[in-house]
Amino acid sequence: MAKTVFDKEMFLDLVVNFIPLFILLFFIVGYTVYNPFGIDTTFRSLQYALIVTPFIMLTILTYLSAKAIGTSERDAPVYLPGGATVDGAEPVEEHEE
Amino acid sequence: MQITGQLALTVVMGLFLVVIAAWLAQIEDWRSYTPIGSGGATGESGYVSKEKPAGISRWLTTVDHKDIGLLYGAYGVIAFVVGGLMIMLMRIELLDPEMTLLSNSFYNSLLTSHGITMLFLFGTPIIAAFANYLVPLLIGADDMAFPRINAIAFWLLPPGALLIWAGFFPLGDIVPAQTAWTLYTPLSAGVGGGSQANAGVDLMILGLHLTGVSATMGSINFIATILTERGEKVTWANLDIFSWTILTQSGLILFAFPLLGSALIMLLLDRNLGTTFFAIEAGGTMLWQHLFWFFGHPEVYILVLPPMGIVSYVLPRFSGRRLFGFKFVVYSTLAIGVLSYGVWAHHMFATGMDPRLRASFMAVSLAIAIPSAVKTFNWITTMWNGRVRLTTPMLFCVGFISNFILGGVTGVFLASIPVDLVLHDTYYVVGHFHYIVMGAIAFAGFAGLYYWFPMFTGRMYQRRLGKIHFWTWMIGSNITFFAMIVLGYGGMPRRYATYLPQFATFHQVATLGAVLMFIGGLVWTYNFVVSWLEGPKVQDGDPWNLREDGMYTNEWQWFENKQETALADGGDEEEAVTDGGTTEAEAEAEAED
Amino acid sequence: MDEQPGLSDQYRRASPWPLFVALGIPIAEVGILFDVFAVAVAGLLLFCGSVTGMLRESGYAETPWRPLGAFAILLFVVGGTLAFTDVNLVTRGYAIITAGGLLAAAGIGGELFVPKREAV
Numbered sequence: 001m002a003k004t005v006f007d008k009e010m011f012l013d014l015v016v017n018f019i020p021l022f023i024l025l026f027f028i029v030g031y032t033v034y035n036p037f038g039i040d041t042t043f044r045s046l047q048y049a050l051i052v053t054p055f056i057m058l059t060i061l062t063y064l065s066a067k068a069i070g071t072s073e074r075d076a077p078v079y080l081p082g083g084a085t086v087d088g089a090e091p092v093e094e095h096e097e
Numbered sequence: 098m099q100i101t102g103q104l105a106l107t108v109v110m111g112l113f114l115v116v117i118a119a120w121l122a123q124i125e126d127w128r129s130y131t132p133i134g135s136g137g138a139t140g141e142s143g144y145v146s147k148e149k150p151a152g153i154s155r156w157l158t159t160v161d162h163k164d165i166g167l168l169y170g171a172y173g174v175i176a177f178v179v180g181g182l183m184i185m186l187m188r189i190e191l192l193d194p195e196m197t198l199l200s201n202s203f204y205n206s207l208l209t210s211h212g213i214t215m216l217f218l219f220g221t222p223i224i225a226a227f228a229n230y231l232v233p234l235l236i237g238a239d240d241m242a243f244p245r246i247n248a249i250a251f252w253l254l255p256p257g258a259l260l261i262w263a264g265f266f267p268l269g270d271i272v273p274a275q276t277a278w279t280l281y282t283p284l285s286a287g288v289g290g291g292s293q294a295n296a297g298v299d300l301m302i303l304g305l306h307l308t309g310v311s312a313t314m315g316s317i318n319f320i321a322t323i324l325t326e327r328g329e330k331v332t333w334a335n336l337d338i339f340s341w342t343i344l345t346q347s348g349l350i351l352f353a354f355p356l357l358g359s360a361l362i363m364l365l366l367d368r369n370l371g372t373t374f375f376a377i378e379a380g381g382t383m384l385w386q387h388l389f390w391f392f393g394h395p396e397v398y399i400l401v402l403p404p405m406g407i408v409s410y411v412l413p414r415f416s417g418r419r420l421f422g423f424k425f426v427v428y429s430t431l432a433i434g435v436l437s438y439g440v441w442a443h444h445m446f447a448t449g450m451d452p453r454l455r456a457s458f459m460a461v462s463l464a465i466a467i468p469s470a471v472k473t474f475n476w477i478t479t480m481w482n483g484r485v486r487l488t489t490p491m492l493f494c495v496g497f498i499s500n501f502i503l504g505g506v507t508g509v510f511l512a513s514i515p516v517d518l519v520l521h522d523t524y525y526v527v528g529h530f531h532y533i534v535m536g537a538i539a540f541a542g543f544a545g546l547y548y549w550f551p552m553f554t555g556r557m558y559q560r561r562l563g564k565i566h567f568w569t570w571m572i573g574s575n576i577t578f579f580a581m582i583v584l585g586y587g588g589m590p591r592r593y594a595t596y597l598p599q600f601a602t603f604h605q606v607a608t609l610g611a612v613l614m615f616i617g618g619l620v621w622t623y624n625f626v627v628s629w630l631e632g633p634k635v636q637d638g639d640p641w642n643l644r645e646d647g648m649y650t651n652e653w654q655w656f657e658n659k660q661e662t663a664l665a666d667g668g669d670e671e672e673a674v675t676d677g678g679t680t681e682a683e684a685e686a687e688a689e690d
Numbered sequence: 691m692d693e694q695p696g697l698s699d700q701y702r703r704a705s706p707w708p709l710f711v712a713l714g715i716p717i718a719e720v721g722i723l724f725d726v727f728a729v730a731v732a733g734l735l736l737f738c739g740s741v742t743g744m745l746r747e748s749g750y751a752e753t754p755w756r757p758l759g760a761f762a763i764l765l766f767v768v769g770g771t772l773a774f775t776d777v778n779l780v781t782r783g784y785a786i787i788t789a790g791g792l793l794a795a796a797g798i799g800g801e802l803f804v805p806k807r808e809a810v
Contacts, residue, residue, distance in 0.1 A: 160708065248712075
């Protein structure tokens with residue numbers, strides 16, 4: 001078990017959320033490089049706020065949940081999801097798929 | 098005359114309170130607030146167990162999560178039947194453009210009520226039914242964190258339904274609302290001709306408000322339960338997928354429904370007390386749309402995440418394999434939860450908002466397609482090379498995936514601004530969201546109902562009827578909703594009681610599909626009622642033979658313990674032939690595979 | 691909760707109050723919105739009374755009288771705001787104040803005249 005909960009396996013699992021984050025980033029950069037709608041400070045800042053806010057929120061939530069899951073994996077035996085209170089439940093092997 | 102009316106009403110309300118007080122005083126007997134409880138005048142025979150009174154009092158006073166779950170389930174199913182009958186009337190009206198079965202205004206009323214009934218009175222409650230019954234069992238909790246609040250949340254729903262449907266009852270000059278479920282202002286603010294200023298709209302808004310309060314109370318309860326009441330061995334790392342989706346959904350409800358409640362109250366004040374929140378010269382026409390869809394889009398995910406959880410939970414049980422990429426599903430569920438708040442204005446692309454904002458909403462809408470698509474691949478990969486058992490719940494899960502792909506892909510196109518501008522407000526949109534709401538959400542709901550039917554009722558349903566139900570619905574829903582998509586491409590606008598002759602064929606096709614689903618619905622009702630009353634009793638705690646694959650889970654363990662502690666009550670009269678069990682027919686079917 | 695731990699909490703899976711809390715809300719809402727005096731008063735009484743019953747049942751309050759008084763004060767404030775300020779919804783305000791008055795009477799009467807039960 002690694003000292004930090006963010007090991008390679010964890011990052012592999014998190015790829016699923018990196019993709020939408022990447023798409024958001026793509027549009028943030030895209031709208032900066034290519035701006036067909038002219039200059040208007042209010043709407044321009046709103047435009048960025050509407051993409052940047054979900055980006056930040058998703059980053060935070062992904063981090064928090066990954067930390068919670070990783071910490072429990074490290075500190076307690078891991079059973080099958082939904083199978084922890086079954087009679088005679090055995091912890092599953094680490095990283096077994 | 099006026100005075101007499103008031104007096105009579107006062108007397109009636111007074112009597113009402115006295116009756117309630119009398120009933121409460123009587124019911125006090127069996128619970129005297131003393132821990133010893135020696136004053137039980139009714140004696141032992143008055144109890145189902147030591148926990149609950151018997152008879153109707155049990156259901157009126159229960160705070161047990163399982164009973165409340167069953168109440169939610171019964172409520173949701175009744176609302177589903179009502180909403181289904183409404184749409185059957187509408188589909189018959191649409192058989193022919195000249196049809197005059199319904200007046201145009203009654204069609205509009207049915208349209209409004211069908212939407213609200215299915216989303217708020219069926220969708221949300223049926224999810225709450227599963228969640229109430231199962232989450233405490235799945236996470237090893239004794240009950241919900243706040244059992245009484247749980248009961249309040251349920252009991253708010255029946256008055257809510259009565260208020261929403263109030264216009265359909267013969268109540269003086271109250272007519273049903275014709276605002277459509279989105280309640281766009283200025284129409285819903287009572288401006289203009291027609292019946293928009295009628296009290297029926299006010300009552301419907303009040304009813305909606307109540308269901309919103311109910312959902313919020315429920316969500317607080319689920320969040321508290323999942324965060325604090327988990328059993329010792331149930332950690333974040335082995336929390337089941339259904340509880341994960343309920344947790345995310347509750348978070349969404351917590352932020353979305355209070356906003357709906359506030360907006361509805363503003364609307365009520367505008368209608369009745371002369372405020373001008375949504376007046377053209379004040380808030381403008383767009384304010385309501387922004388408020389509504391900031392609630393409305395998360396609502397879509399409030400409705401779809403738990404059914405995704407059910408599918409993610411049930412599908413592996415009949416694939417003989419664990420859910421592929423379990424953590425992918427968890428993280429993508431959370432991602433959907435966050436991103437769902439950043440996409441609301443994609444319902445408003447055609448309103449002429451600033452193009453920069455529109456572009457942002459498109460970006461987030463495209464991003465949110467990824468987590469949903471990821472789940473689809475996870476489900477497919479779970480079945481890949483698995484030992485698939487095509488039981489009725491499994492069939493509904495597979496049907497869910499198929500319909501979800503169709504509904505989802507049509508949705509991705511709508512997220513693109515140029516496409517949306519062409520298809521906005523056409524039957525394409527109707528087809529898209531019915532694929533999701535009926536084809537996916539309801540299908541997953543029925544997968545759950547079939548899967549846990551043995552646990553809820555202690556009996557088994559008739560498997561052949563279950564499969565007939567699935568196939569009529571699978572074929573019926575695809576006929577109806579695919580016809581809608583074609584109609585949308587042709588330019589058929591939404592929400593009309595009639596149409597140009599060129600659309601007749603596909604409208605008739607859509608009605609055919611609806612009739613097929615209606616027949617399937619009858620089969621299902623018969624199956625569930627009869628099986629509940631006299632189906633073969635389930636003999637063991639593993640009716641689906643999950644242990645064979647090592648897929649046994651907490652809630653069935655609870656069921657097994659309950660079965661074992663229950664007294665033997667002559668249950669050996671008939672053998673329980675379970676859908677998942679290897680009976681002769683099943684063995685044959687497997688041999689064919 | 692703390693005052694009544696153990697058996698009674700563990701085995702009670704029934705409570706008569708939630709149903710009436712839930713009934714009280716819509717009745718009060720309809721009464722206040724449509725300005726029907728008797729309905730508004732009855733709904734508020736039902737709601738406040740049931741919440742009080744629940745507080746008492748779960749041991750958050752020892753007797754029902756003080757929660758009733760607290761609800762009465764709350765209703766006086768809300769009703770007063772509606773009736774006597776610029777909001778100017780006089781009849782609705784009076785309905786709420788009436789409900790508050792009845793609750794206050796019950797609360798004060800109970801506190802003064804009902805003999806205290808033995809501690810539970």
